[in-house]
Amino acid sequence: MTVLETTGLTITLDGQPLVRDVSFGLAARDRVGLIGESGSGKSLTALALLGLLPPGMRTSGRILIDGEDHLGAPDRQWRRVRGRTVSIVFQEPLTALDPLMPVGRQIAGPLRLHQGLNRSDAERRAIEWCDRVHLPDPARLVRALPHELSGGQRQRVALAMALACRPRVLIADEPTTALDVTVQAQILTLLDELIEETGVGLLFISHDLPVVAGLARQLLVMRTGRLVESGPVDDVLRRPRSGYARQLVASAARVTRLARPDVRTEDR
Numbered sequence: 001m002t003v004l005e006t007t008g009l010t011i012t013l014d015g016q017p018l019v020r021d022v023s024f025g026l027a028a029r030d031r032v033g034l035i036g037e038s039g040s041g042k043s044l045t046a047l048a049l050l051g052l053l054p055p056g057m058r059t060s061g062r063i064l065i066d067g068e069d070h071l072g073a074p075d076r077q078w079r080r081v082r083g084r085t086v087s088i089v090f091q092e093p094l095t096a097l098d099p100l101m102p103v104g105r106q107i108a109g110p111l112r113l114h115q116g117l118n119r120s121d122a123e124r125r126a127i128e129w130c131d132r133v134h135l136p137d138p139a140r141l142v143r144a145l146p147h148e149l150s151g152g153q154r155q156r157v158a159l160a161m162a163l164a165c166r167p168r169v170l171i172a173d174e175p176t177t178a179l180d181v182t183v184q185a186q187i188l189t190l191l192d193e194l195i196e197e198t199g200v201g202l203l204f205i206s207h208d209l210p211v212v213a214g215l216a217r218q219l220l221v222m223r224t225g226r227l228v229e230s231g232p233v234d235d236v237l238r239r240p241r242s243g244y245a246r247q248l249v250a251s252a253a254r255v256t257r258l259a260r261p262d263v264r265t266e267d268r
């Protein structure tokens with residue numbers, strides 16, 4: 001069943017459209033990749049789906065969460081669904097983390113808000129989540145402040161916080177772009193494992209086609225604020241229909257060839 005659905009989503013600033021007429025839906029267990037060049041409107045689309053657009057931006061269309069339209073809804077209505085039905089992790093985990101609060105209490109926050117757990121039960125659950133995202137020595141680590149952790153550890157905390165209340169959709173907006181390549185691969189492996197285990201539907205946003213193709217089953221391609229292509233990943237990779245998707249596939253293939261000069265073209 002579709003959890004999150006947007007139809008005709010348009011976002012404007014001072015009368016200028018930044019995102020135009022975007023429509024798609026997400027159900028639990030879906031794995032959808034949203035790809036496009038810088039400035040194509042991916043992040044604004046993600047922020048709109050959680051009612052987090054910067055002030056001054058105007059929206060039209062519909063954002064249905066469990067069938068209820070949230071477009072233009074008051075913040076109190078959004079707070080009921082954020083973290084409980086739909087969660088988000090950002091490129092820079094510090095965006096979501098309070099620098100002055102121990103990370104365990106931050107993971108515990110949504111559990112107290114949405115599940116009514118008392119402080120000690122929520123903090124115990126936070127320790128379990130730290131273990132689940134493979135953070136070392138969870139009982140000690142929950143007392144650390146965000147700046148005491150590495151970038152990769154902070155992204156693990158952000159994932160624990162986002163998934164703690166078992167949302168049915170997770171939006172991951174370039175969650176590994178700020179990390180070095182080895183840590184990036186570890187976080188992608190963890191994300192793959194967590195979405196498989198929890199059954200959460202994933203909207204994975206990136207400008208990196210090979211990364212998206214590794215995680216997603218469906219692909220949405222954005223350019224200059226519009227969706228220009230959508231379909232199963234394999235179909236888009238084999239038979240891209242739009243000129244822009246063809247360019248993306250061709251340049252990803254070139255990068256792969258550069259990275260693997262030992263592999264002949266006809267072997268792929």
Ligand SMILES: Nc1ncnc2c1ncn2[C@@H]1O[C@H](COP(=O)(O)OP(=O)(O)OP(=O)(O)O)[C@@H](O)[C@H]1O
Pocket residue numbers: 013018036037038039040041042043044045054207
């Ligand atoms: N706070 C803002 N104020 C004004 N314009 C903005 C703001 N945020 C984004 N934009 C503009 O909206 C458009 C879409 O931006 P968006 O951040 O959604 O792109 P993106 O595809 O996520 O890019 P990137 O991959 O670089 O994150 C761009 O033209 C951008 O300049």
